Structures are given as C-alpha cells and as structure tokens.
Amino acid sequence: MKKAFIIITLIVSVYACKDVVNEVPDVPFGTTAYTFTTHNNVVLPPLRIPKDNALTKEGVQLGRMLFYDPILSADSTQSCSSCHNQSDGFTDNGLAFSEGIRGDIGKRNAMPIFNLMWHLDGFFWDNRADILRHQALMPIQDPSEMDETLGNLVVKLNNSPLYKEHFEKAFDATSIDEELIGKALEQFMNSIVSGNSKFDRVQLGLETFTSQEKVGQIIFNAEAIRFKDEINPNDPKNFGGDCFHCHGGSLFMRRESLTNCLPSNDDLGKGGFNGNTDDNFKFKTPSLRNIEKTAPYMHDGRFNTLEEVVQFYLSDLNEDCPVDVANAPNMHALKDSVYLSEDHKAALVSFLKTLTDDTYLTNEEYSNPF
Ligand code: HEC
Ligand code: HEC
Incomplete structure (x- = not known):
C-alpha cells in the first residue's frame, strides 16, 4: 500500500516537474x-x-x-x-x-x-x-x-x-x-x-450554483437569437446573451481588442494609438472575473452597476454602432435580440457575481508589504 503510494507520488511528481520545466x-x-x-x-x-x-x-x-x-x-x-x-x-x-x-x-x-x-x-x-x-x-x-x-x-x-x-x-x-x-x-x-471564485469551485465539484445562477450561466453562454418568434419562453437557451463570444473561456476574456458598440465619445481606443482606422473604437476586451468588485464599468467608467451594463447590452443597444458591424462580430446579432425578461437579466447578473474571488481580494501575498 505504502509502496504503491510512493510510486504513484513519484509518477505524479515527475509529470508535475516536466510541466513546471515547460512552463516555468x-x-x-x-x-x-x-x-x-x-x-x-x-x-x-x-x-x-x-x-x-x-x-x-x-x-x-x-x-x-x-x-x-x-x-x-x-x-x-x-x-x-x-x-x-x-x-x-x-x-x-x-x-x-x-x-x-x-x-x-x-x-x-x-x-x-x-x-x-x-x-x-x-x-x-x-x-x-x-x-x-x-x-x-x-x-x-x-x-x-x-x-x-x-x-x-x-x-x-x-x-x-x-x-x-x-x-x-x-x-x-x-x-x-x-x-x-x-x-x-x-x-x-x-x-x-x-x-478561486464560486465559478471555479463549481467546476471542481466543490460547490453548486443556485438555480438562478445556473440560468444566468446558460444565458451567458448561449448564442443571441435574432427573431423574437423563434423564442421558446420556457428555455433559457432561447434568451442568448452571447457574452461568451467575447468574454468566454476560463479567463472570461478574449485576448484581442473589440468594440461592443458603446455610443462613442472622442476616445478612439486602439485606433487612436496605432492610427489604423479599422481599430477605431476598439478597446481591450476585459476579463469578467471579479467584475462585481471593479465598478464603474467600461473604459470610461460610464456604467455604475452590472444591472446597467446588462441593460445596455440587452435592451438599449441600438443601430448606431460607431463602427461598421463587420468590425463588431456578434454585436450585430445582439443588437436585434433584446428580449430578456427582468428575471433573466437578474439571473445573468447573479452568474457574473459567481466570478468574485475573495481569496484574491484579500490574499496577503498581494497586499502592502510595509
Ligand atoms: C463583441 C464582443 C462583446 C460581446 C458580445 C460582449 N462584450 Fe462585454 N465588452 C466587450 C468590450 C470590447 C468591452 C470594453 C468596452 C469599452 O470599455 O469600451 C466590454 C466590456 C464589458 C464590461 C465592463 C468591464 C469592465 O472592466 O469595465 C462588462 C461588465 C461586460 N462587457 C459584460 C458583458 C456581458 C454580460 C455580455 C453579454 C450580455 C457582453 N459583455 C457581451 C466586448 C463584448
Ligand atoms: C493615477 C492613477 C494610476 C497610477 C498611479 C497607476 N495606474 Fe495603472 N492604470 C491606471 C489607469 C487609468 C489605467 C488604464 C489607462 C489606459 O488604458 O490608458 C491603468 C492601467 C494599468 C494596467 C493595464 C492592465 C491591463 O489589463 O491592460 C496595469 C498593468 C497597471 N495599470 C499597472 C500599474 C503599475 C505597475 C503602476 C505603478 C508603477 C500603476 N499602474 C500606477 C491608473 C493608474
């Protein structure tokens, strides 16, 4: 028993070492x-x-x-x-x-x-x-x-x-x-x-989502539905928020700059830096981890709450995207799909709040050393 344990530990650590050498x-x-x-x-x-x-x-x-x-x-x-x-x-x-x-x-x-x-x-x-x-x-x-x-x-x-x-x-x-x-x-x-957010602990099987958070996760990860008559009101998959295209994966971000069709101000974003007009109004796509704690939102902090952000994406978005929609993948689909009920919007927000990682926010290794 003890021997088997040692051998398994050895195999695991050889593999772990190999990974570490590759990565670190x-x-x-x-x-x-x-x-x-x-x-x-x-x-x-x-x-x-x-x-x-x-x-x-x-x-x-x-x-x-x-x-x-x-x-x-x-x-x-x-x-x-x-x-x-x-x-x-x-x-x-x-x-x-x-x-x-x-x-x-x-x-x-x-x-x-x-x-x-x-x-x-x-x-x-x-x-x-x-x-x-x-x-x-x-x-x-x-x-x-x-x-x-x-x-x-x-x-x-x-x-x-x-x-x-x-x-x-x-x-x-x-x-x-x-x-x-x-x-x-x-x-x-x-x-x-x-x-180490609730989302992560759920992935590891250590916790479970509430039914509201689960609905929010489905909305987050579902494609936008273009036509209202396609909607089955009993299936949250039919209320696609389409967030995952730009804030997906375990990092909850896309590693490129995009536009989310915020009504423009004079900040050209990436285009203002590199002079390429195709990049006008593109901004780094932020991670949504810990988003509950980082208000206000967007590059200019124009929204104070997550409810306002969700309202913008799913209700207020209009045809006036400051750039050609070809430069705004997924936003054109979202623009026509504004059918989330108040309950569904609340569910999406509750899912976003599962991305809060209290150990990160309080970890002494990151705090003031003086
Ligand atoms: C086409 C890509 C795209 C889609 C789809 C998209 N976003 Fe975004 N999101 C962005 C970009 C780009 C920004 C930064 C925009 C800015 O500040 O000008 C952003 C910003 C945000 C922010 C503010 C982050 C911060 O740190 O200030 C939140 C919150 C957010 N998005 C949530 C969502 C939710 C929820 C959905 C689904 C309903 C969604 N996004 C869909 C691209 C997208
Ligand atoms: C006066 C306030 C202020 C101070 C001081 C400050 N920052 Fe920032 N930091 C900001 C702002 C505002 C942005 C976004 C600026 C922009 O995009 O143009 C930012 C952006 C960043 C980013 C970019 C993150 C990303 O995802 O791209 C990093 C990293 C960062 N700061 C680290 C630092 C470090 C390190 C220092 C100290 C040497 C520092 N900041 C000092 C306000 C500040």
Missing part, C-alpha cells in the same frame, strides 16, 4: 523559485512566464515593495496602489477616473490587475504597452499620473540601502536601472492570480 523558466542562481499558492491549474491555463524573467521569491517581493511605495512618484505621494486597490480588484476605489499627483484627472478607468500573464494583446485599454515590464514604467512617467522621470527614480532607489539590498538579492545587481525596475514590477504583477 529556471530561476537565476542564488534566488528561490516563487511558488504559486493561488494557481488553480484545473480551471486556469498553464503558467506562462517570460523566459528571461522567471518569478523568484526575491523578485516578486521586490516588485511588491515598488508597487506599494510612493517613492515611484515625483513628490512621493502616490504609489501604484493608490489607483490599484486590492479589495477593489486592484481598481481605483470606485472612481471612474483617477487623479494624478498634480491634480490632473485621467480619461480612462483604472484597470484590474490579475491573470495578466495570459494577456496576449498588450496592456491598457488601447493595447499601447506591448509587455508588462514596459507597461510598468509608463504610469511612473505619465505627467497626469506619477510624473517622475526614470532618471530621478533610478537615483532615488540607488540611494536607498533598503532597495540596494533587495535588488542585489533579486537580480544580483550592484546598480539599479530602469530595466530591473520594470522586471521587478512585472514579476509581482505576474504573481497575482485569480482562480
């Missing part, structure tokens, strides 16, 4: 590999870590310190966490727009931080940052956010015995530079994983 790069000598306590590899995809920036305990801890330290801003009043608050899914305390150190108000809603290792299409609502370590340096220098120069920051950190010690431990570096600052922040942000 080796850590540099002298550092300790970071172990995920939160990665649920039954539901979430395999880990996806940049080869030249393996997650180490030392690097993740350093990135966490930088993330929570106002030293990153010009007047030492603002840290990344000022606008990315853990208990709000790392968004900005319920605000539509964030305020920078000079009192400037931004034009876009602060985005949540979790599962970023699986984002394939860049960062920010308009995808203007290609990889996370580049993204991390942008708010530091943004005049309407932290308004610091990288030159100054490098000097400040090199003058800090605390940071000298931590950069040496994490990167074996005697001198701190901007690349290492980006890499440390990248490690910390890559360590933030969310995969």
